[in-house]
Amino acid sequence: MAARSRAAARELARAVVGRFQGLAVALHQTWRRSLQIRVVTITLVASSLLVGGFAYLVADKITNILLANARTDVRLRLDSGRDYTAKQMAIYTEPQEAGLDDTLLNTVDYLAGGDPAQISGVVVGLRADRSSGVIEPQTSPDLNVSAVLTPELRAEVSSGKIARQIRTGDVGAGRTKYLVYGSPVPTRVGQVELYYLVPLTRQEQTAAEARATVLATGAALVLLLGLLAALVTRLVVSPVRAAARTAQRLSAGLLDQRMTVNGEDDLALLAASFNQMATNLQRQILRLEEMSRLQRRFTSDVSHELRTPLTTVRMAADLIFTEREGFDPAVARSAELLQAELDRFEELLTDLLEISRFDAGFAMLDAEPTDLVPVVHRVADRLRSLADRIGVPLELDVPDAPVIAEVDPRRVERILRNLVGNAVEHGEGRPVRVSLGLDDTAVAITVRDHGIGLKPGEEKLVFNRFWRADPSRARQTGGTGLGLSISLEDARLHGGWLEAWGAPGQGAQFRLTLPARAGDRLTTSPLRLVPADAALPFTGPRDGGPLAIGPAEGGVLAVGPGPTGPGPAPAGAGHRGAHERAV
Template sequence: MRTPWRAVATRGRATVAGLRRTWRRSLQVRVVSITLVTSSLLVGGFAYLVADNITNILLNNAKADVRERLESGQVYAASQLDTHTQPYESGVQRTFESTVDYLAGGDPKQIGGAVVALTADGSTSIKTVTSPAAEVQPMISPELREKIAQGKVAHQIRTGDLGRGRLKYLVYGSPVPSRLGQVQLYYFVPLDRQDQTAAQARSTVLVTGIALVLLLGLLSALVTRLVVNPVRGAARTAQRLSAGLLDQRMAVNGEDDLALLAASFNQMATSLQSQILRLEEMSRLQRRFTSDVSHELRTPLTTVRMAADLIFAERDEFDPAVARSAELLQAELDRFESLLTDLLEISRFDAGFAVLDAEPTDLVPVVQRVVDRLDCLASRVGVPLELHLPDAPVIAEVDPRRVERILRNLVGNAVEHGEGRPVEVTLAADETAVAITVRDRGVGLKPGEEKLVFNRFWRADPSRARQTGGTGLGLSISAEDARLHGGWLEAWGAPGQGAQFRLTLPARAGDRLTSSPLRLVPADAALAIEGGARRPGGALAIGPAPVMGEDARAEV
């Protein structure tokens, strides 16, 4: 028995979820629904007021008519009973009957007329007289009888059977001046016609109201459709434009505001298309220029390099000034050659010619080799290098040349910006990924700079004295190398707390990353944040759009 109920509950939840989704996504559904609910409330309230007023008017008219008949009947009954002085006279009963017959209209059994009753209390010989003959005593409540006994004219609405079935009656009573004791005159007027008229009025108002609500719903749907369709068309056109279909345009119909919106949208799309095409052409020319210049400079650079090597080899035989110039020439040629190499690498990335030569590689010696090569530079600037490597090999399917280049750029930048404080290099791995972090405690990154560090030729502080003579393309190339692996290259930094870069690569080539074995935000900085300090920095991930795991979500 649980399974059917559970299935019904599941379908019910799915239906509710579908309705909620439709409510959130469809402007037309919201407008039509709100219009229907509002108009239903207004029309329902109006219909209730109209039906109530009609009922009151019919009842008041019936009361006025009965009151008028009651007054004339009271006078007539008093004049007829004035001929008797004692309730035991022989003609009293006949007088009662003739009076009731006259007041009832002459036909005691008429269907549409009122029932008339004369009652006399205090004598057993005079009974209640009605036209047509029926039992009216249950229709007269003690409260009504008491008010009439006090000399008042009173009325009430009662339901009973007076020979025509069970109907609702307007009961009006009045005392009749007489020497026979307490005589009371009652009129029982059926309200079936009034009820039928009121029911017909309510039905008419209800049907009219329902038709009006449906008409308002239809009109709101049509009007909303006139507005929503162009908006949906604009949304579809914008999606196609964002997908690269720059020739998509909206249809312009008429000269109204929506047509003006469509025309303005098309003008904007045309302007964006021309701007994008112009920028694409400029970018293409720029990439081609960079590639051509890089290749063209290779030949003269080779010649100049050969001459410079000869001069540099014989510098000991020159005077000190010329020897120093030879050393400067050699250093600048090294820097120039490094710039050309980076430009050629960037041009290969831009052209889509970069290829990943992945192979199973132990990253422990790769990290150790990079740190050893930069140890002389770190010693010269007074920055200690600290390595945290696992004891076991860390095997991953990577391109060792590109990974080494990434690490060389990261560690070199950390040494340059370390401000004489230690730089920590950490390697860790789990079942799906490997990660390397490079942490310095130098000047750090200002808010927003973590979004700029991977831009080409960007420097955090161009006025700083550089130790490594970089080209400004190292982090850009590193980001492209990480993306080529399907990995992440992320940056975190805060003024006064230094910076940390994290490289995360999949352990098997082609796998998708979901988390990283190492934190992006350093533990000491995370403790400061948890202590209540607002982090004045940020983090940025470079690579494929990550599906962040629990660890990564907590860090970035």
């Protein structure tokens, strides 16, 4: 039973904590999202502090004034009472004389106002501490003032000084705060001490009323300032919110959206300027869309129209190329050049047609379960002769087991062909490594070279059409300059990522990440984008010997419909029984 009770208490505590945490999160989100709430809250807090400080100063000033007035009044009464007491006791020369006590009693009654009921609440007392036991203390009214007259005060008055203090006590009329004044009265029978006990009830009530009035006025002022801040910020925030909503609709493609213009003030000018900007943007976007449509149509039409004469020229060139052995050496060489340039021209037309299909949105994905291991080997075998001619060792790091993913094998092979060919082209005779990895949701392929690398900022341009890192370099593959652009579109069509990393003198690495099941959304990648050997500069031999690596510099570019994936992961993550083969 006790254990069940403790468990129930813990559950209740967790529920309460969870509710408070949820409330705190909601308040934090509201604070971050609402400019009006922030302005009103800051105004209320600042005005509350200001009004509170002002109220404290005013109340303290009023209290000091009332207390000063009470002190002045009591001091005047004390001086007058001391003179009166001295005159009344002037006829006595001995403390034992008859009638001395009656005179003291009549004196305190007179000084107290002669009203035994003590409507004013003032208490007057006469004592003779130096003649204790001979002269009896007298008070008017007859109250016990010992709770208010402290020994320190009585000792100071007994020594011949005028003293005062504020004390709270009950002398028989309820617990009350008193302003106590004491003064010595020299007489022929010895020194007598005169005390005035003035209640401060009226002053406290007046000060409390003043504080309440100031606080009420301050609270009303704070609420008024908060309401005023809410109204003012609403006047400013409402057009801004309308502009934000209109901008969101414009960004969603609703180019006919406009803001409502009211009045002629600055906010109206803002709305009119925003509408003018939207109109200009709409006009420019429509113009660019028309130009883009015409460009795509021109590219597509030209590519298709060139197919017919190219086919005829190809047939004639093939015939000439076949019979080149019987030609003059110069003519035979021309036939070979004609054949090579026709191959390049045909490849360019193919790439242009593919780009036009992507631009027109007609590209289709023919996904099917595919083992990517043979795809990687097929690409490597196809580029082996080029790598051997340039002197670039081609290394594979792929799992032994099949790596199955729902992809379009033709497009994936084209991406890898472009990436590996680009790495071999810029490998500077150093090894190029192709790695394949997988996890539960994605597959990834990285292509790493140790060539010239990418300068800072160039990783943002590498996927642009017809862009080259070094236009002065002589190409070995005769590419069209559209390979990486087409690869990027192929990766996007799969819902995947194509990313690049590079640093001067440290080479580059490209990473292709594809979902294992078509249509899934990527969140992570099995392989790291920044290579593990990017800590030290590459100083190894050009023939593929031992490597020395050092600190990376340069940037990372993530291109695709999703995030860039996780941070660096252990090299070769996702491999099962991986092996390496030099091709």
